[in-house]
Amino acid sequence: MSRTDKRRSVAVLPQGTVSDEAIRYFFPDGATDFVYCKMISDVFQSTASGNTDWSCIPIENTIDGSVSLHLDWLVHEVDLPIRAEWVYPSIQNLIGSSKELGGENGSWDPLKITKVMSHPVAMAQCYQFLRARLPHAELETLPSTSTAVRAVKDNPGKGWAAIGTKLAAADNELDLLEEGITDHDNNFTRFLLVGSVPYERPATKLLKTTILVNLPEDYPGALHQVLSAFAWRRINLSKIESRPTKKKLGNSYFYIDIELSLDSVLLPAAIAEIEAIGCQVRILGSYPSVPYVKR
Ligand SMILES: O=C(O)C(=O)Cc1ccccc1
Numbered sequence: 101m102s103r104t105d106k107r108r109s110v111a112v113l114p115q116g117t118v119s120d121e122a123i124r125y126f127f128p129d130g131a132t133d134f135v136y137c138k139m140i141s142d143v144f145q146s147t148a149s150g151n152t153d154w155s156c157i158p159i160e161n162t163i164d165g166s167v168s169l170h171l172d173w174l175v176h177e178v179d180l181p182i183r184a185e186w187v188y189p190s191i192q193n194l195i196g197s198s199k200e201l202g203g204e205n206g207s208w209d210p211l212k213i214t215k216v217m218s219h220p221v222a223m224a225q226c227y228q229f230l231r232a233r234l235p236h237a238e239l240e241t242l243p244s245t246s247t248a249v250r251a252v253k254d255n256p257g258k259g260w261a262a263i264g265t266k267l268a269a270a271d272n273e274l275d276l277l278e279e280g281i282t283d284h285d286n287n288f289t290r291f292l293l294v295g296s297v298p299y300e301r302p303a304t305k306l307l308k309t310t311i312l313v314n315l316p317e318d319y320p321g322a323l324h325q326v327l328s329a330f331a332w333r334r335i336n337l338s339k340i341e342s343r344p345t346k347k348k349l350g351n352s353y354f355y356i357d358i359e360l361s362l363d364s365v366l367l368p369a370a371i372a373e374i375e376a377i378g379c380q381v382r383i384l385g386s387y388p389s390v391p392y393v394k395r
Pocket residue numbers: 113116117118119120158161190219221222243244245246289
């Protein structure tokens with residue numbers, strides 16, 4: 101078998117999650133095995149230990165911003181380069197048994213719902229819906245949306261509902277009490293594919309590079325200098341975020357997404373300039389950004 105014939109594998113959150121919907125969309129040809137893991141730490145660990153070629157990590161969302169836990173895990177706990185980025189819509193639904201939670205006219209009865217469970221990011225995406233329609237319900241976060249849907253299925257008669265995907269509702273033979281409950285339309289999630297195996301570059305115009313920058317201590321204006329290294333070369337940044345180093349209160353590094361490949365002439369020069377002023381730079385990856393196209 102030649103190297104290119106080898107079957108590839110990707111670790112991902114459980115079946116029926118938003119992440120599962122995304123990998124089904126981005127690996128549609130059946131040539132990649134999906135290895136489902138309960139928690140995001142298991143997803144990372146699967147690839148770090150060599151069990152899978154890649155991990156699929158939800159990293160940012162239109163409504164809730166960066167998924168800090170996942171970003172920190174990528175930076176502090178593993179050393180896995182970013183191989184691709186995908187954007188995929190996150191459509192959240194209120195899921196339960198309409199036999200148990202149904203009201204009049206075929207709708208659901210909010211007062212019958214005692215508890216709503218979901219992934220913290222999904223919960224945050226539906227915060228206004230929950231406040232307006234289910235202010236009395238207990239909220240419980242779980243490691244994934246599909247774990248929450250499964251918990252509803254396994255605990256009938258308790259008034260429990262979950263926020264999750266249509267896929268999970270169907271897998272667990274539950275009902276979509278209300279569809280599309282996110283507080284804002286056009287809710288998308290950005291996923292990173294990370295791992296030591298290169299990902300065949302899909303046809304996409306946008307190439308990105310992600311770097312981490314530690315500024316030198318006691319250097320007034322260091323961030324300004326970092327930004328100007330990109331600005332005067334007209335290099336576009338699509339994200340800059342400061343995150344704690346976890347070593348000392350108030351110590352942070354900058355996570356920067358750059359809309360240029362590391363193969364370009366300009367970017368290595370900008371990085372060299374930043375290093376010359378005493379910044380430490382770590383490159384997390386240079387990769388294609390694959391947009392979502394409805395099909
Ligand atoms: O739990 C899921 O469905 C996931 O894939 C994690 C997640 C949750 C909410 C938005 C994006 C990803």
